Amino acid sequence: MSVKHTLAPFSAWLQAFSKPFTLPDKHGYREGADRYRGWHINDTKKCIGCGSCAEICQNVAIDMVPVDDPVKGDSGLRPRVDYGRCCWCALCVDVCPSGSLGMSNEYIWVEADADKFRYIPGVDPKPWDNAEKGWRQEEGFDLVDHERVPMPMLDPAERTKTWAEVVIGYSEEEARQEASRCVECGLCVAACPAHMHIPDYIAAIRDGDDIAALNIIYDNNPMPEMCGKVCTRRCEGVCSIGVQGDPLAIRWLKRYVTEQFDDLKDVVHAEVERVGEGKKVAIVGGGPSGVTVAYYLAIRGFDVTIYEALPQLGGATFFGIPKYRFPMPSLEKQVKLLTDSGVKIVTNHRVEKDEMRQLVKDNDAVFIGTGLMKPYGLRAPGEDLPGVMYALDMLRDHHIGKKVDITGKVVVVGGGNVAIDASRVSLRLGAEVTIAYRRRKVDMPADDEEIEDAEAEGVEIIPQAIPLRVEQTGDGRLDFIWGPAEMVQEEEGRRPRPKLIEGVENHMIVDRVIVAIGQGAEHSWMPEEIAEKIADKRGWITVDENGMTAYEGIFAGGDLVNSTADAISAIADGLRAVVGIQKYAGVLPQAEDEGSEPVAIAK
Amino acid sequence: MTTTETAELRRRVQLWFGPQHPGITGNMSVQAWLEGDTLTAGVTHVGYLHRGFEKLMERRRYIQSFPIVCRICVPEPDTNEYLLAAGLDELSGLAAEVPERGRWIRTLVLEMSRLQMNLMTLGGHIGAMAMGAAPNWLIAMRDFVLDRFEELTGGRIYHMFITYGGVRRDLPEGFAERMEADLEAIEEKLPLVDNVIFDSSVFRKRAIGVGVVPEEWVDEMSLSGPIVRAMGIPRDVRKDFPYEKYPELDFEVVTTTGSDIYARAWVRRQEIAQSIDLIRQILRKMPEGPYCAKLPNMLTWTIPPGQTYVRAEATRGEMGYYVVTDGSDKVRRVHVRAPSYVHGVALLERMIPGTNIADLAPLMVSFQVCPPEMER
């Protein structure tokens, strides 16, 4: 052993004089790195309580717990983190569909009570709540798929030449891929008026079991093919993936499943008790609410008859919705399942006062779902000129096969779905179409996609245009005169109202004016003693929690009852009446009486 | 052991080395028998960790398995993260989509991980001989690397950073400069460490010629890593079965001769220098671009049925993952082929007879035993 090797260890002493590596002050605080994964923070106003964080946590360290002041429309739950289990992997942060969850760069927290190390970030105040640094979501790394599988559509230029469906539909592969984007949070279930089992059928589609998916869908929707094509899809509005990406194409997935079967008879298996044998129910109006009541009562053994004034069931989904959105074979398929299930259908038959009195007498219950069939008028001078017509009448005539007189240049007054449908039908009848709407484009009640499609097909939209009057021109055309509007906000949180800017008049020379401003109830067929009891001042019908009106034994639903005027709300009304009628008839099974509550939702 | 052997052992002094002992390399213990100062036999005992990582993964979605695997070797978690990611990338088809920059960052993380692990192990070598100064310095140097890990991955020890399709984040602004400053600080201190380790008569006396592993055992026992490289065999997965960006990096496999504790420590010392060089190369060559592929929904991700074996060079030797998927959203089976299982159980038990009691701790450190790898 050399001298060098003997002396070498002593060189360590030299280090006594060098600068230490360690922090000089034992109480010194060292800040965590910019993206340190420290204690959680949560922007509870942004959080929607979807529970994806709890779902991805491999330690089950996150529980979703109810909080006092939830935001309307979310689950009312917020994540609570248990630091006895948390491993700070930050998957919860990276998966968070709303982007509300983060981690601060704080890592020191001293507490004598171990139970304190479990709190609801953002709700239980902590010193690091406003920490600017720490682990956050970053662009370029997503644990959920934000991109929707695009829906194949007809080329806009081709569309107006035909009545073929504009939306082509997902292929099997596209549907499975789209379904795999779902995080199964269930916010959609609460948002759906009918509380359809959305995550369940999406999971079935993802797993390749279309029959199971269809049966899950038929559990609470007897017109899924209609909903799959034209539903207002409030589910997609609350979809957690939609906060930062494209919401799941829930409507298109439902459409995909229903399109896989040409005949539903042997595919849909209703597993319910036939408790209603010997009971009779009459349904006035064959729209979505009436069809719902008919189907779910018929499979329970009730003797059900639907009375419909038009030649086909479907209500507004038949006579209002154009065939390029909802073709007849789709409707017929669903109606066939109704007849297969034993529902008697009387079409082309308008129930009048005396017959209604008789129906009430002869049946255990009567359901009214006649909808809003009376178009409101323009009530501007010139409304009665030839060439001015109502969209509702025009669409109905067109769909029952009557010739409609659309030609040349058309202005459609209104911004709802009816206005858009009337515009796109007019386009296909060869007209040139402009929409005049009183409010802003964002205020249009019509579906955004519908508006986009209409514009792509060549419809021009003039927003903030108040119709003033219609005049006849010398050469027999019409002068549609409108004034510009400014928007005034009366109350916070309400939609602003348009106010005429006086002194300006714009002229538009057209051949037809189609009025689609709104519609009301028509009760002239109803016996006075019934109408008096059940209709309110606006003509709408109020019902109790069982769907029953103030007139014992008469139930109601659909556009007459709810103010949302969409098919899925009508179906929801129908489902409520199905329970109500069974209860009223004294045959409701105990298990169904308790009902199944959807996931908690903040009101 | 035969009945006669057991009966024989009963007549000797029995000693439990660990699980609570500063010289043991983690949560395991060695039951040893003594004759004088010399160990005549030893049996390893594990089971103190009690987690069952491989089984846990069978009950978790793919993404949920990823925070688990880092625990299979606490001081060097990244090899595990990489191997699970590489295996599932391959089986799912995601491998084709891992962006270039993602692969470079993976390689960077793996090399940083090797660097800090070798710094710590080298400290362990001399710490196990009850010399305190150099381990303190080496741990401090390791902390420089951990600082960089912290700003890159958000964590110092468990990085949970390499994942399917790439990595979780891009390099922060100015990372390369700070890394370079740290590398220089480490390089500056290393001669000092060399002085008190490799030049020290204490270390030389206790390491040279001690714990010599015979070359015949290499293939017989599937030995790998510094143990074989200290015999002069240039075996290194990074060269033999190159992965990620190693084929584009310029390095030689470190070898020496002697096959004793000193040789193994020397290999580690040279690999510290090698890692420093590789990190510099990586930071220089790394292109711009995305760092992770577009991932499918991780809550419902399913992978078609398949199986694969992927391997990487950990500081301890060859680490491999045998991954089986069955088309569901969870792995059917993950088998971790970890070097410590070979080195810490089979090789150690075979090496114990004849070893001086004071040399047991240095011997274990030189095999770099990581107990979670034995009870996965």
Added chain:
Amino acid sequence: MEFNSVHDILDFAISKEQEAHDLYVHLAEIVSRPELKKTFGEFAQMELGHRTRLEKIKAGELPGLPDTVVQDLKLSDFLVDVSPHANMDYQDAILFAMKAEKRAYDLYIALGQATSDAGVRQVFDGLAQEELKHKQFFEAEYDDVILEGN
């Protein structure tokens, strides 16, 4: 018309509200739609409420008329007038009511402009604002319910 005091004016206004009430009661009788009978019954009650309010102001139980300016959507300006008939629907009823409130508003504005007494004009202006508020109520209903799709 000659008004000698604030009391006279309020008496006039009260009689106007009473007239309106009586008209709605009459309409409720003549319309054929049962639900519209409720509508007009409700309108009649509202006019009664306005009458009571003016009586309280007259008796000094309530502070004077407000001088806040009410938002005017001017919907009734460009919509056609409705004459009462048996087949009226809800749209007609609201339209009729907002036109009636507009006439009352116009009347008070005209009366206010006809007088040279600043104090009297202030009372008329106040009454006009009251009527405007009533008109606004119906216009908002028209905007929300009838023009839901426009």
